Structures are given as structure tokens and as C-alpha cells.
Amino acid sequence: MSIVKLSAGLCIGGSILLSSYIQAEQFHLPILQYHHVGEETPFSTSVTPAQFREHLEFLENDGYQVIDLSSGIKKLRNGEGLPDKAVAxxxxxxYKNIYEKGFPILKEKSFPFTVFINTDPVLHKNRNFLTWDEMREMQQYGAVMANHTMSHPYMMRHNEEESFSAWxxxxxxxxxxxxxxxxxxxxSSPKMLAYPYGESNELIRSFLEELDIVGFGQQSGVVSSDSDFSNLPRFPASGAYAKLSTLKTKLSSVPMPLTKVDTGGDFAGExxxxxxxxxxxxxxxxxxxxxxxxxxxKADINWLTEQKVSITAKKAFSYGRGRINCTMPVKxxxxxxxxxxxxxxxxxxxxYVVEKSEKY
Structure with missing residues (x-):
């Protein structure tokens, strides 16, 4: 088991600073995804302040080590271990309510966190969004601001009359x-980007890789050194996913031990x-x-060999985003x-841009 040194520069208080050296026992990272912290914001993307406090107190009381996302990702990419029960x-x-309702609880717990910001409403001083000064204040207490694009577009869609190259x-x-x-x-920039709506295609992901920017989607799962760092998973923790009972299962999950994934592409058809x-x-x-x-x-499952399985939906997806979630108990x-x-x-x-050509 390897030993890693954690410096105070990487951690903003909390239990992982109890010793200069700790044993690195975890080579994966569950990442929680939030949007709003509020009681009058859209249910599907919100946790109430009470729910958010419940989540953070569970992490604190159950021995989870809340770490800086950027530092954790860098370690995993380098094949290094993380603190046992690490989470980001x-x-x-x-959103302004991150500062007003979420930040006070995070600061109280000395938990680092990352906010993926879309900058247009910030630049236009929209009162429902953060200001640069608020972001700077949060930075002093462990916050990292990352990329969520300027205008929060559907990145895979072209505008009317827009050519492929213009898109x-x-x-x-x-x-x-x-x-x-x-x-x-x-x-500074941590060189991380969360895709708006979780949507990206091969060309966008390749562009991020050229810039050495880590990409995050909205599919659920756990990050490891084997993950696709142009499209990393996170666990949603808002709305219907805010129940602590289900969140506990996700937090204790580990990556599926895969060598290859073939999804047939980014799009579903008929x-x-x-x-x-x-x-x-x-x-x-x-x-x-x-x-x-x-x-x-349930999907239809067909084991092709002892190490290879085919998973098929029972019927075609409706329009929009659809997903398949797979789980398997750890031995x-x-x-x-x-x-x-x-x-x-x-x-x-x-x-939607469905081909790498001037024609759609």
C-alpha cells in the first residue's frame, strides 16, 4: 500500500490534515453534482439547505474525506492513490444561491468544492448569478471555479443556417x-469543463483533449485511472436524487472493471x-x-463470453436524453x-450535429 504526503496547500482544514502522512487506500473518486441550493428553485436541480446540510454532515460523520476535485483528478491520472473514502x-x-445557501455550510465544514461557471450572466451582472467578488471570497475557503462555457449552449447543436465550420x-x-x-x-484555471446538459460529441471531446482540459458529463458513475478523462461521470445529488439513502449507495460505489466500452456512438435512433x-x-x-x-x-443482457456482455434496451428511446445504468455487487x-x-x-x-461534414 502506497504512502502519500498531503500538504496544507491542498486541503482547507478537515480530517485529512490530522497527520502529515496518510495511507492512500482508494484509487477511485465519486463526484457529487449539485446545481441550486434553495427551497424555491426548480425541484429537479435543487437541494434545500436542510438537505444539503444533511449530505455534508453525513460525509463528515461517516469518515468521508472531501478533497479538491482538480487535485484528485490529477492524482488518478498519474496512477496515485487518494485518501480512503475520498469524495468531491x-x-x-x-447560481447566487450557491454563495448564499451552500457556501456557509461548506465553509463551516472546511470542505473544498468546485463551481463550473457559465460567464455570460456573470458578465451581465444578472442578480441571480454569482459576482466575481463572491467567487474570489469562496476561493479563499477552498472553492475552485471551472469552465461551464460562456452561454450554456447545447454544444452539439448548430444554429439555423450555421455551417459545420461556423458551429x-x-x-x-x-x-x-x-x-x-x-x-x-x-x-488561474483548473482546466476542467462541465458540458452543459451533460452533452458532448467526439469532436468536442477531442478538442478538450488537445487543450488538456478534463471534461465532465452528467452520466453517473465513479472516476478511476481507467476513465475517459474527456467525459467523466458524476452522481447527481439534487431533486429526486437528493435522498440520503440512495446517495449512500452511490458514495460507496466503485468503478465497473472494464477494458473497453462500445456504445455505438452518442446518438440514439429508431x-x-x-x-x-x-x-x-x-x-x-x-x-x-x-x-x-x-x-x-431492466435491459436485456446477453453474456457473449465470460468477460464480455451486450446490453440492449427493450424499446427505442423517446426524444431527448436517455441512459442505461449498470450495477454489479463487488465480490x-x-x-x-x-x-x-x-x-x-x-x-x-x-x-444536432450528427456528422463531421458540412451537411446535417
């Missing part, structure tokens, strides 16, 4: 402008989606491997391996 906290969008130039500008603002206004997962060599509880399709129940444990994938079924009028 993130927010999407630069891609606009998307690149959405990313690059925020990177510049983070450095110029807040002092046929049921299907994906194939290839497992690392090992003994697993494959008889208890289960997958659920959003809005459909000799009550925890679960977890993997999820999201597809988009586009309407023609929505203008």
Missing part, C-alpha cells in the same frame, strides 16, 4: 473565452440502443450484473460496481 463536491452553473468555431470560442476569463479575473462492455480478467458476480434503462425498467462486499451511459435522440428541428 461540484456545482454546475454560477465548431463558436463552440471553441465558448470554451476558450471562459478559460481566459478564469485566468484574467480569478487568477431502434433500441445497445452497448457492449468488456471486463478485465477476474472473478465477478456476473449473475447479479443488472442494467436499467431510463423509463423502461465479498455489500458495495456495487457502477457504470452509466447517456445517448441523445435528436429531433430534426433541434439541429
Amino acid at each position: 463536491i461540484t456545482f454546475d452553473d454560477a 465548431f468555431a463558436r463552440i471553441k470560442q465558448e470554451v476558450l473565452e471562459v478559460e481566459s476569463l478564469l485566468v484574467e479575473t480569478l487568477g 431502434e433500441p440502443v445497445s452497448m457492449t462492455l468488456s471486463f478485465k480478467e477476474g472473478q465477478y458476480r456476473t449473475k447479479e450484473f443488472t442494467c436499467y434503462v431510463s423509463g423502461q425498467g 465479498k462486499s455489500t458495495n456495487y460496481h457502477w457504470f452509466s451511459n447517456v445517448w441523445v435522440k435528436p429531433r430534426a428541428e433541434e439541429g
Whole structure:
């Protein structure tokens, strides 16, 4: 078991500073995703202040180590271990209530966190969004501001009459402008981006990789050194997913031990989606491997070999985003391996870029 040194510069108080050296026992990272902290904000993207406090007190009392997301990701990419029970906290969008309702609790607990900011409402001084001064204050207590694009667009969609090259130039500008603002206004960029609505395609992900920017989607799962760092998973912790009972299961989950994932692409069509997962060599509880399709129940599962499985939805997705979540109990444990994938079924009028060409 490896030993790592944690410096005070990486941690803003909390139990991981009890010793200069701790044993690194975890090589994966669950990441919690929030949006609003409020009682009158949209249910699907909100936790109440009481729920948020309940989540953080559980983390504190159950021995979880809340770590800085950027530092944790860098360690995993380098094959280094994290503190046992490490977890990271993130927010999407630069909502004012993060500062007003969430930040006081985070500061009380000395928990670091990341806010993915879309900068247009900040620059226009929208009263429902954070100000630069509020962000600077939060930075002093462990907050990191990261990229969520300028205008929060559907990145995979072109505008009316927009060519392929014009669409891609606009998307690149959405990313690059925020990177510049983070450095110029807040002092630095962690080079992390959360895709608005969790949507990205191969071209966008390749662009981020060229810039050495880590990308985050909205599919659920646990990050490890084997993950695709252009499209990392997070666990939603708001709305219907805010119940502490279900959150506990996700927090204790570990990555699905995979060597290859074939999803058939980013888009769903008129046929049921299907994906194939290839497992690392090992003994697993494959008889208890289960997958659920959003809005459909259990998926059809076909083991092609002892290490390869095909998962197929029972029927085609409706328009919009659909997902398949797969779990499998960890051998000799009550925890679960977890993997999820999201597809988009586009309407023609929505203008999704479905091919790498000037034609749509």
C-alpha cells in the first residue's frame, strides 16, 4: 500500500490534515453534482439547505474525506492513490444561491468544492448569478471555479443556417473565452469543463483533449485511472436524487472493471440502443450484473463470453436524453460496481450535429 504526503496547500482544514502522512487506500473518486441550493428553485436541480446540510454532515460523520476535485483528478491520472473514502463536491452553473445557501455550510465544514461557471450572466451582472467578488471570497475557503462555457449552449447543436465550420468555431470560442476569463479575473484555471446538459460529441471531446482540459458529463458513475478523462461521470445529488439513502449507495460505489466500452456512438435512433462492455480478467458476480434503462425498467443482457456482455434496451428511446445504468455487487462486499451511459435522440428541428461534414 502506497504512502502519500498531503500538504496544507491542498486541503482547507478537515480530517485529512490530522497527520502529515496518510495511507492512500482508494484509487477511485465519486463526484457529487449539485446545481441550486434553495427551497424555491426548480425541484429537479435543487437541494434545500436542510438537505444539503444533511449530505455534508453525513460525509463528515461517516469518515468521508472531501478533497479538491482538480487535485484528485490529477492524482488518478498519474496512477496515485487518494485518501480512503475520498469524495468531491461540484456545482454546475454560477447560481447566487450557491454563495448564499451552500457556501456557509461548506465553509463551516472546511470542505473544498468546485463551481463550473457559465460567464455570460456573470458578465451581465444578472442578480441571480454569482459576482466575481463572491467567487474570489469562496476561493479563499477552498472553492475552485471551472469552465461551464460562456452561454450554456447545447454544444452539439448548430444554429439555423450555421455551417459545420461556423458551429465548431463558436463552440471553441465558448470554451476558450471562459478559460481566459478564469485566468484574467480569478487568477488561474483548473482546466476542467462541465458540458452543459451533460452533452458532448467526439469532436468536442477531442478538442478538450488537445487543450488538456478534463471534461465532465452528467452520466453517473465513479472516476478511476481507467476513465475517459474527456467525459467523466458524476452522481447527481439534487431533486429526486437528493435522498440520503440512495446517495449512500452511490458514495460507496466503485468503478465497473472494464477494458473497453462500445456504445455505438452518442446518438440514439429508431431502434433500441445497445452497448457492449468488456471486463478485465477476474472473478465477478456476473449473475447479479443488472442494467436499467431510463423509463423502461431492466435491459436485456446477453453474456457473449465470460468477460464480455451486450446490453440492449427493450424499446427505442423517446426524444431527448436517455441512459442505461449498470450495477454489479463487488465480490465479498455489500458495495456495487457502477457504470452509466447517456445517448441523445435528436429531433430534426433541434439541429444536432450528427456528422463531421458540412451537411446535417
